Amino acid sequence: MGRLWIWAAVLVAIMAVLAVMVPKAPDAAKSPAAGGQVTPVAGKLKVSATVFPLADVVKNVGGDQVDVVTIMPVGASPHTFEPTPETIRTVSGVAMIFKIGCGLDDWTEKVTAAMQGSVKVVAVSNNIELRKFADGSADPHYWLSLNNGQIIAITVAQELSKVDEADTEYYMANMTEYVKKLDAADGRIRATLAPVKGKSFATFHEAWFYFAQEYGLEVATAFEPFPGREPTPQYLAEFSDAVKKKNIKWVFSEPQFSSDAISQVAKDLGVKLGVLDPEGGMAGDAKASGYIPMMERNADTILKALSE
Numbered sequence: 001m002g003r004l005w006i007w008a009a010v011l012v013a014i015m016a017v018l019a020v021m022v023p024k025a026p027d028a029a030k031s032p033a034a035g036g037q038v039t040p041v042a043g044k045l046k047v048s049a050t051v052f053p054l055a056d057v058v059k060n061v062g063g064d065q066v067d068v069v070t071i072m073p074v075g076a077s078p079h080t081f082e083p084t085p086e087t088i089r090t091v092s093g094v095a096m097i098f099k100i101g102c103g104l105d106d107w108t109e110k111v112t113a114a115m116q117g118s119v120k121v122v123a124v125s126n127n128i129e130l131r132k133f134a135d136g137s138a139d140p141h142y143w144l145s146l147n148n149g150q151i152i153a154i155t156v157a158q159e160l161s162k163v164d165e166a167d168t169e170y171y172m173a174n175m176t177e178y179v180k181k182l183d184a185a186d187g188r189i190r191a192t193l194a195p196v197k198g199k200s201f202a203t204f205h206e207a208w209f210y211f212a213q214e215y216g217l218e219v220a221t222a223f224e225p226f227p228g229r230e231p232t233p234q235y236l237a238e239f240s241d242a243v244k245k246k247n248i249k250w251v252f253s254e255p256q257f258s259s260d261a262i263s264q265v266a267k268d269l270g271v272k273l274g275v276l277d278p279e280g281g282m283a284g285d286a287k288a289s290g291y292i293p294m295m296e297r298n299a300d301t302i303l304k305a306l307s308e
């Protein structure tokens with residue numbers, strides 16, 4: 001989706017919700033001193049998101065009006081995560097759960113099954129152009145393109161407005177501001193990666209195709225065909241062949257998985273090992289503290305590696 005499409009979608013989202021809103025009398029909460037900013041009117045909403053990057057989008061769109069509980073702890077991988085009784089306790093009382101879908105966070109069903117009462121679950125893949133893996137299943141890592149991040153932000157604003165209609169204007173205003181930030185960051189990443197356009201690298205698991213497609217790079221192969229499961233010797237031979245044939249100089253591990261096996265293979269192949277983080281939020285890592293910083297750091301890592 002191009003930029004024009006995004007801004008058309010932002011406008012459509014705003015107009016659709018404003019059209020169904022009942023006109024309100026000017027209320028005291030909307031102080032003119034706020035300089036045109038929209039002040040939230042209703043009580044705080046408690047919502048949840050399955051993974052860190054999505055939770056950060058919800059925080060940016062929900063602002064002061066929303067408490068966001070991230071279900072998966074930082075450092076875990078959504079491919080191997082199992083909800084615990086503690087997980088269930090932290091999400092108790094949320095109005096809705098945002099998830100990525102496409103098989104990434106199906107464990108959300110275990111969470112909702114263990115919760116009291118019903119909770120609305122929203123997959124934010126609406127309007128995203130999903131790419132398919134070779135086996136025909138949808139690739140769930142679509143948040144690793146800031147263009148898609150903008151579409152996610154629009155969906156989140158629409159969904160928050162459905163459960164908290166009184167704060168619709170607030171959510172739409174936050175979303176518009178955040179889409180601008182995502183758009184600016186997208187532009188910076190394009191500029192960052194322009195010098196290494198067309199270059200190839202290998203990743204730990206098949207998470208980076210949207211990123212590569214968006215920013216003009218090529219993911220030659222991935223080390224683990226099923227994240228969390230060690231590759232078979234036969235697969236490892238195919239991986240090594242691909243690295244050699246495509247003259248790959250860099251492979252990237254991920255902080256959510258052990259790098260022992262991949263670092264040994266990298267050594268054997270004589271290629272360098274870097275780290276790309278598709279999940280973000282690592283403890284004590286201020287530079288990766290949000291979705292945008294996480295994306296920019298990955299872009300910086302790739303630039304540094306591939307321009308060598």
Ligand SMILES: [Zn+2]
Pocket residue numbers: 079141205206207227
């Ligand atoms: Zn993944």
